[in-house]
Amino acid sequence: MLIKLKQAIIKASEELNSNQLIYFIHFNFGWPSQSLKISDIELLQNIDYDLKFEFGSGIGEEDLETLVQQGFLKKISETVDEYDPLEKSIEYEIIKAV
Amino acid sequence: MEVKVVSGAGNLSSKLDNVVYVTLKGKVNQLDNVLRSQFLDDFANASDDVLKKLQNDNLFDVWKNDIRSSNIDELIEFKSKGNLRSDYVNTVDAIGNKAIELQGLGKTDAEIAEVVSNLRRQTTIDFKIATPDDMLDLIFEFNDIRYTQTGLGDKWGLTWQGALKKYTTNGVTDYQKIIQVSSTPLGDKQRLGKALYDLLGTKTLPVLQKYRMTSLIN
Numbered sequence: 001m002l003i004k005l006k007q008a009i010i011k012a013s014e015e016l017n018s019n020q021l022i023y024f025i026h027f028n029f030g031w032p033s034q035s036l037k038i039s040d041i042e043l044l045q046n047i048d049y050d051l052k053f054e055f056g057s058g059i060g061e062e063d064l065e066t067l068v069q070q071g072f073l074k075k076i077s078e079t080v081d082e083y084d085p086l087e088k089s090i091e092y093e094i095i096k097a098v
Numbered sequence: 099m100e101v102k103v104v105s106g107a108g109n110l111s112s113k114l115d116n117v118v119y120v121t122l123k124g125k126v127n128q129l130d131n132v133l134r135s136q137f138l139d140d141f142a143n144a145s146d147d148v149l150k151k152l153q154n155d156n157l158f159d160v161w162k163n164d165i166r167s168s169n170i171d172e173l174i175e176f177k178s179k180g181n182l183r184s185d186y187v188n189t190v191d192a193i194g195n196k197a198i199e200l201q202g203l204g205k206t207d208a209e210i211a212e213v214v215s216n217l218r219r220q221t222t223i224d225f226k227i228a229t230p231d232d233m234l235d236l237i238f239e240f241n242d243i244r245y246t247q248t249g250l251g252d253k254w255g256l257t258w259q260g261a262l263k264k265y266t267t268n269g270v271t272d273y274q275k276i277i278q279v280s281s282t283p284l285g286d287k288q289r290l291g292k293a294l295y296d297l298l299g300t301k302t303l304p305v306l307q308k309y310r311m312t313s314l315i316n
Binding site: 087 | 190194218219222229237238240241244254255256261264278279282283284285286288289290293314
């Protein structure tokens with residue numbers, strides 16, 4: 001799964017000419033909702049990237065953290081909602097050379 | 099690797115040696131020690147009918163990945179709702195397209211935000227049956243603490259009025275943010291397990307363990 005995720009991020013990054021990756025999560029309706037975007041394009045809803053979340057299992061923040069540890073991503077910032085600590089946005093820089 | 103015999107599971111191990119269960123036995127042997135012990139414990143006295151269903155109806159995978167239950171009917175029911183869960187995911191995904199459609203019709207951000215926020219909330223309610231009852235009870239309690247008690251919503255989560263309150267700062271409402279949260283795809287069950295545990299405590303563990311949602315809990 002991590003290899004597919006890296007491939008999808010590289011492909012999207014090249015196509016969209018951006019190295020900025022944004023992860024967002026909230027719990028406004030009970031079940032968590034999360035997105036992964038480059039240039040405001042949702043990677044996880046795009047079937048071309050074959051990374052659509054499955055109900056109950058899929059890519060999560062911990063996978064992105066693993067990619068940071070591997071040096072593929074660099075965490076730039078994390079913004080937690082002032083009133084809701086479960087709602088946050090994390091910005092990563094994509095290090096393609098790895 | 100051979101199936102290890104645990105207490106009370108000798109009968110099951112003998113049955114799995116039958117060539118009829120070669121596929122099931124292979125899957126059991128691929129489990130790690132914890133899961134294998136659970137399986138041998140859960141189905142120690144399982145009938146041939148149950149073992150055949152586990153093997154031939156892919157219920158073994160449901161037991162392994164989705165719900166730890168020795169009740170074959172519960173496994174069957176969970177599996178039967180697979181399409182419903184897919185529909186739920188697809189319906190949530192489609193809300194983003196609805197926002198784009200409304201933009202094309204010249205609607206304001208405020209109008210779009212109200213439509214998609216209510217749509218997302220209604221989708222959650224419409225698909226309540228996709229979530230098992232014991233899990234839904236925990237989610238209701240979770241939402242009551244986070245939304246009912248804070249005046250932002252109810253047991254189903256954020257209401258439109260709650261969204262206005264949550265995403266208004268210094269009198270300015272961030273309608274784009276409301277549109278974004280309403281159209282964000284569904285996430286990972288492990289993340290939900292962690293959030294439920296952090297807010298509601300150890301009483302959640304039996305249900306979270308049952309639905310194999312404890313991998314992020316330390």
